[in-house]
Amino acid sequence: MNASEENLLKSISNDTLLDLTQRYGQSSFGFGAGHGAGSPGRYPLTPAADFLSGQTAKSNESGGEQTSEDDDGFDHLDSRKRGSGFDDDKLSSLAKKPKEQRSLRLSINARERRRMHDLNDALDGLRGVIPYAHSPSVRKLSKIATLLLAKNYILMQAQALEEMRRLVSYLNQGQTITSPIPTALAPFGQTAVYPFSSTALASCVEKCTSYSGTPSSLFKHCNDKP
DNA sequence: TAGGCCATCTGGTCCT
DNA sequence: AGGACCAGATGGCCTA
Numbered sequence: 001m002n003a004s005e006e007n008l009l010k011s012i013s014n015d016t017l018l019d020l021t022q023r024y025g026q027s028s029f030g031f032g033a034g035h036g037a038g039s040p041g042r043y044p045l046t047p048a049a050d051f052l053s054g055q056t057a058k059s060n061e062s063g064g065e066q067t068s069e070d071d072d073g074f075d076h077l078d079s080r081k082r083g084s085g086f087d088d089d090k091l092s093s094l095a096k097k098p099k100e101q102r103s104l105r106l107s108i109n110a111r112e113r114r115r116m117h118d119l120n121d122a123l124d125g126l127r128g129v130i131p132y133a134h135s136p137s138v139r140k141l142s143k144i145a146t147l148l149l150a151k152n153y154i155l156m157q158a159q160a161l162e163e164m165r166r167l168v169s170y171l172n173q174g175q176t177i178t179s180p181i182p183t184a185l186a187p188f189g190q191t192a193v194y195p196f197s198s199t200a201l202a203s204c205v206e207k208c209t210s211y212s213g214t215p216s217s218l219f220k221h222c223n224d225k226p
Numbered sequence: 227t228a229g230g231c232c233a234t235c236t237g238g239t240c241c242t
Numbered sequence: 243a244g245g246a247c248c249a250g251a252t253g254g255c256c257t258a
Contacts, residue, residue, distance in 0.1 A: 109235060111245070116233075139256095142231060 126150050 127146050128134075130153050141149065 105236080108237095108245090112236085112247090113234070115246075120233095144231090 123147075 123143055123146055124140075127141055130146070130150050132141065132149060
């Protein structure tokens with residue numbers, strides 16, 4: 001679990017998430033995609049990937065056209081070997097195959113690489129629309145944390161929408177809201193609407209897991225006490 | 227140094 | 243047949 005995820009869960013554990021949620025429509029979080037310049041850039045393409053794709057960034061940026069890696073043989077296996085996932089066995093087994101098979105294999109690899117890049121782009125897009133501490137100095141959310149937070153966010157928004165509908169329905173009945181919120185509205189008061197309110201007695205871990213069924217092991221950093 | 231997270235390769239399966 | 247999708251394996255990078 002990285003620093004940004006800690007920040008995220010800190011924010012979830014108090015009412016910051018509420019604020020972010022309420023302000024979300026008015027401001028851009030301005031968090032660039034992980035591949036972009038200025039991002040933490042934890043995962044640059046490996047030398048092998050770089051060689052294979054013939055690019056230094058997303059392989060599908062220009063329509064995902066096949067690059068020349070599929071055409072050439074294994075003259076550059078050594079440089080590929082420097083990258084991840086290319087051990088001696090793979091190199092030798094692939095090198096033994098006929099050129100046609102090798103070409104096909106490389107084509108499949110490139111396609112799979114593009115597919116994964118598309119998936120990562122989608123995840124970056126998701127990171128850009130969920131509220132958490134977006135900052136160039138903060139490492140981006142991991143994939144699993146992104147998905148789990150997105151799920152929680154959707155659930156929270158759905159619940160907030162439902163509460164809003166009930167409130168509108170209540171107001172349409174000719175009632176007026178005074179402060180504090182009448183007892184009748186208690187079920188959709190703030191603490192009820194936002195599951196991660198700091199007023200909750202549950203620990204952070206419980207809060208993180210109760211709404212999503214998330215394994216608590218994914219929130220090991222949640223060490224705040226009830 | 228161990229563990230977490232990731233990119234990539236690979237072979238299998240399913241679909242068009 | 244070719245492409246999409248998936249899961250396993252592998253190794254690199256980073257952090258506690």
